[in-house]
Amino acid sequence: MKVADASVLVIGAGVVGLMSAFALLKRGVSVSVLDAGAPGAGSSWAGGGIVCPVPPWNYGPVVEQTVRTSREQFDAWLPEIEALSGIDCEYHQSGLLLSGNPNQHDFVAMSATWRAQTSERAVMGQRQDFDAGLPHGDWPAVLLPDVPQIRNPRLIQALVASHRALGGDLCAHCPVERLVQQADGRISAWQKTTCLGVGERVVLAAGAWSDQILQASGLSPLGVSPMRGQMLLFHLPPDQAPKHITNTGEGYLIPRLDGHILAGSTIEDVGFDTAPTPSAADKIHQMAVSTWPRLQSAPIIQHWAGLRPGHGSDEPAVGHRHADWPGLWVNTGHFRNGLGMAPACAEHTAEALS
Ligand SMILES: Cc1cc2nc3c(=O)[nH]c(=O)nc-3n(C[C@H](O)[C@H](O)[C@H](O)COP(=O)(O)OP(=O)(O)OC[C@H]3O[C@@H](n4cnc5c(N)ncnc54)[C@H](O)[C@@H]3O)c2cc1C
Structure with missing residues (x-):
């Protein structure tokens, strides 16, 4: 099996992982994405694609501001994603x-x-x-x-196609069991005794499964x-x-x-x-x-x-994870609003990593 080797390894090819990869690739960072199954086959395919918390006044300022920023990000990114992939994601204001x-x-x-x-x-x-x-x-x-709203299954297809068009690597059906911090500070992703990939930094975006990976790596869970x-x-x-x-x-x-x-x-x-x-x-x-x-x-x-x-609250867990693991970042726990919050969280993550 080929071992993915990139500046940043992203674990999880849902909307959050793929958007993070897109934001990094646009900055010229090399990215490999590993997913346990088919890209988007987790929550991102199953969701509704409403780009707004419902009803919006039940949510705090963090969620509201993140969705608002994401809308601007969708406006800026979708023309490029759709042009690279040739897929119309049907992003429109249906109200x-x-x-x-x-x-x-x-x-x-x-x-x-x-x-x-x-x-x-x-x-x-x-x-x-x-x-x-x-x-x-x-x-x-x-x-x-x-x-x-956005037609989320199409968004996933479009993100996968644009990821490849921008030179990103994607390994589907590559379940990561645990992460290991190497002596040189880089982080490797393992399935039993097989190394699936190595990165200078890792973005953990494995949705509902994120805590399983943290715990198997000997790290404290996020409560996802x-x-x-x-x-x-x-x-x-x-x-x-x-x-x-x-x-x-x-x-x-x-x-x-x-x-x-x-x-x-x-x-x-x-x-x-x-x-x-x-x-x-x-x-x-x-x-x-x-x-x-x-x-x-x-x-x-x-x-x-x-x-x-x-994630207990409506706010996602986005940022650096552990003082002893400087290369490990998380972008997960988006609960009901991950499609609506993904672009802003991806941009935030990419900005911090590049
Ligand atoms: C019924 C329903 C309706 C929804 N409606 C909306 C809506 O209208 N608007 C909205 O904004 N949000 C909505 N959501 C929420 C939204 O779908 C999620 O918040 C969002 O998809 C989360 O994205 P993600 O990338 O973090 O997770 P996921 O899409 O679940 O992606 C995680 C990925 O990690 C992979 N993975 C897991 N374990 C491993 C491992 N060990 N190794 C490698 N990869 C691994 C999985 O295979 C998966 O592909 C809805 C969700 C549901 C279920």
Whole structure:
């Protein structure tokens, strides 16, 4: 087996690892990425691609600022990623409509306060003012028209292709069991007795699995743990689908440009079990149909689950890890907002390493 040898070894080819690699490659740093499976097959493929915490006023300033910076970064980077890969990631402002039973969710009051603090655009009204396909009833609603989404499986494909186009090395199906700091300060990545790669620096971006690697390397864990989330996929003719990402407080619908509609999600603390369950499918289906009644007769095309890298709080763990391991950096623990926070965290990591 070829041993990856680069200035920076990135462990994990999810959106966080691949974006970190992209930011480093753009600075002329040589990068090798190692992944246990296929790139993006962890949480990054399974997610929804909303580039905004939902609802945004439930999150602290770190998450909000990171997502805001990421939006600027997406604007700056995506044209290059799409040109290098030839893949359209469907990054667009579909807007986020928040509308829920006012007895349970006072979206309007909360969004008014939040709008005053952030100067983000927010339009108040009744839900039917925004989308005629929503059920009748006088429910107040708030539209955040500038919220974007990205088609995350395409983003992963585009990042892999642009990584290779920029000269990056990527080894799929290379599970790293532990890291070893060598006498010369470089760090090697091992699977049993096989050395998979060596780098002057390592960025650990293994999502929900990050703590397993730290512990096997004799280092203290970060407190990152898997949080399963399940999704259903529907399809309607595009003119029958919701116009905006629609969140009722019980769940959300994400309409893609071609009529596919993602419905999610659950948050389950069940370890590393990625099996979708019939009870979650029922619950999400009910939420989807009550939010958008036209889905009643639409077949479920796919049902899947992914493991978010939970981190206790909503803030990720980004930065230098251990005083005795100067070459080890972490970029993980993005929980529910890793697609939305990846570019800013990648840029921060690359800036610190170059
Ligand atoms: C249902 C659901 C909906 C979501 N919706 C959104 C959303 O709308 N917006 C948003 O911003 N975020 C969303 N998220 C969260 C988002 O998907 C994650 O925060 C993000 O994908 C984390 O990226 P990551 O690269 O850290 O992790 P991952 O994508 O899980 O990547 C980690 C990688 O590390 C690899 N790995 C693991 N162990 C090893 C090892 N030993 N050696 C080498 N490689 C290893 C894995 O194979 C994997 O490819 C959602 C998540 C889920 C599950």
